[in-house]
Amino acid sequence: MLRFHVLGVxxxxxxxxxxxxxxxxxxxxxxxxxxxxxxxxxAGSLLTCQHGPEQFSTEQADMELxxxxxxxxxxxxxxxxGNNVVDAVRSVQGRLLPASSIILIQNGMLAVYQExxxxxxxxxxxxxxxxxxxxxxxxxxxxxxxxxxxxxSYGKGIATGYRKKKASSQND
Numbered sequence: 001m002l003r004f005h006v007l008g009v010x011x012x013x014x015x016x017x018x019x020x021x022x023x024x025x026x027x028x029x030x031x032x033x034x035x036x037x038x039x040x041x042x043a044g045s046l047l048t049c050q051h052g053p054e055q056f057s058t059e060q061a062d063m064e065l066x067x068x069x070x071x072x073x074x075x076x077x078x079x080x081x082g083n084n085v086v087d088a089v090r091s092v093q094g095r096l097l098p099a100s101s102i103i104l105i106q107n108g109m110l111a112v113y114q115e116x117x118x119x120x121x122x123x124x125x126x127x128x129x130x131x132x133x134x135x136x137x138x139x140x141x142x143x144x145x146x147x148x149x150x151x152x153s154y155g156k157g158i159a160t161g162y163r164k165k166k167a168s169s170q171n172d
Contacts, residue, residue, distance in 0.1 A: 005030055007066065007088050008079035011141045012105060014149045016077055018049045021059035028070075029063040030092070037063050040147060048148045066091045076130075077103045082112045086119045093120070100130035103159070109134040135159030 003026040006017045017027045031037050040063045048058045064070050073095045080088050085104060089096075096102070106112050113134050121129055138155030 001025060002074050003028060004075045004077055005073045005092075006077045006079065007092065008077075008081075008084075009036070009063075010079065011143050011149060012137060013077070013079035014047055014143070014147070015049070015137075015139060015141045015151060016079060016105065017061055018047045018057070018059050018149065021047070021061055022057065027059075027061040029061055030066045031063055032066050032091075034065060037065060043147055046147065050144070050148065050150045070095060072097055073100055075101050075103065077105060079105045082106045082108050082115075085112050085116055089116060089120055096130050098128045098130065101133055102130050103133045103135065105135050105137060107136060109136050131161060133159050133161045 001024065004017075004020050005028045006013045006020075007030040009017075009029050009031060013029070017029060020027050029040070031040070045060050045063065046058050047061055048056060050056050073092060074097070076089075076092060076096065078085055078088050085106065089102065104112055104116070113132065116132075121132070135158055137157050139151065139157070140153035140155065141149055141151050144150050
């Protein structure tokens with residue numbers, strides 16, 4: 001099964017990681033600081049999501065440093081603040097493949113996509129550029145502690161993909 005890497009481990013990133021794990025997808029959270037990785041491992045590598053006063057679910061995930069020499073990334077979910085997306089992609093650019101998908105989940109997603117295109121994606125050849133999916137969530141969630149999420153309201157998720165341009169053929 002394809003692994004998802006999640007960059008941005010705030011409330012949205014943890015909500016998405018938890019949902020992916022509940023559907024049996026392997027998840028690796030990407031952290032910028034070693035102490036966060038150590039804290040997560042000391043806490044049993046568990047993400048807890050609370051859905052109501054007595055409704056808890058816990059899922060196990062992996063966490064590694066962004067700067068590490070990790071494996072290639074097939075599916076990258078970026079849930080950082082919009083102004084951090086370009087730097088986030090740069091931090092893992094060497095781990096992305098032409099078959100990779102970058103999934104942007106932010107408010108103002110189209111502006112984020114445009115900045116990412118201007119700063120990074122336009123410089124990649126179409127045949128080597130990852131697929132881009134942009135989306136937003138209307139779920140309400142907040143962290144009550146570092147790895148404990150309260151899912152305060154259910155909403156919707158909306159996403160759309162941008163396809164790579166195909167090479168022109170003589171028949172076009």
